Amino acid sequence: MYIYNVTTNVDSSSHKDWVHWMQSKHIPEVLATGKFLSAKMTKVLVEEDMGGVTYSVQFTVKDKAALDRYYQEDAPRLREDAQKLFAGKAISFRTELEVLDEFFVRRPTATHHLFAYGTLLEKDVQVGVFSRPLGGLKDVLSKYKVSDFKVADRYPTLDHTGDEQDVIKGEVYALTPEELKIADQYEGDAYERIEVELGSSKKAWVYIAKK
Known part of the structure; x- marks a missing residue:
């Protein structure tokens, strides 16, 4: 970086x-x-x-x-x-x-989970947005597929299909309340944050394009 x-x-x-x-x-x-x-x-x-x-x-x-x-x-x-x-x-x-290396202080206890499937999977983006790598766990989101529509013609979003065969692979990250606000700012007005249940049975937030 x-x-x-x-x-x-x-x-x-x-x-x-x-x-x-x-x-x-x-x-x-x-x-x-x-x-x-x-x-x-x-x-x-x-x-x-x-x-x-x-x-x-x-x-x-x-x-x-x-x-x-x-x-x-x-x-x-x-x-x-x-x-x-x-x-x-x-x-x-x-x-x-x-940037040759980065060092971070310990963060307050994270109370929110965020499922990422797009640009937030990239470590460089995480550091740029949150000033730290997030260190997530692999998880899946069922009944959704990647949409043919792209926000601003370049950024991905998801469509809800209701079909169990449709599965999105991604990672789930633990965020503090303040970091969740930062994520909202990063995603911008084109996205909305909704709560979903992941394959691990964990409840998490995910960003999809506003309709």
């Missing part, structure tokens, strides 16, 4: 407008390219000799190939938008970081 870090010094007269634009427009547009897993925006707590206020935005990305596609397909347009709005008011430099 890689981190694409963008550090920006913003003129004090414009930094409030810049922060609002970053949070409400630019960062969502970067994530909407589908190249990145998550983003974190921070304020650098130093007084710059050049003045102004400095911020760092870190985008996590699965691999270098995805980052290179962002450079080719999306970056010129998004950087041009920033230049039009904040020319002479914001100076940015960019750094690529390769």
Whole structure:
């Protein structure tokens, strides 16, 4: 996994407008390219000799190939938008970081189970969304099949068939209440969370596309 870090010094007269634009427009547009897993925006707590206020935005990305596609397909347009709005008011430099290893603190007791069958099965996605690998157990969901319909033409969902012969293989993860809220945010408004019974007889949440 890689981190694409963008550090920006913003003129004090414009930094409030810049922060609002970053949070409400630019960062969502970067994530909407589908190249990145998550983003974190921070304020650098130093007084710059050049003045102004400095911020760092870190985008996590699965691999270098995805980052290179962002450079080719999306970056010129998004950087041009920033230049039009904040020319002479914001100076940015960019750094690529390769994640070599990660360490995590123990989490509070998990009280929810989540059945995953799509992108949340990928460790890189789990780390990008929850800041930790989830470590699930294999399980199955009966009476459902993978839908021909895809959310945003790329993300899978399920159709309820009622047929015992239809079985979805996946993994079930234990989440804290706070992590379940994060999962809701990750899946977005296109999905709804419903409770199902798995092959192990365990009750779990699963996300399916809203009808």
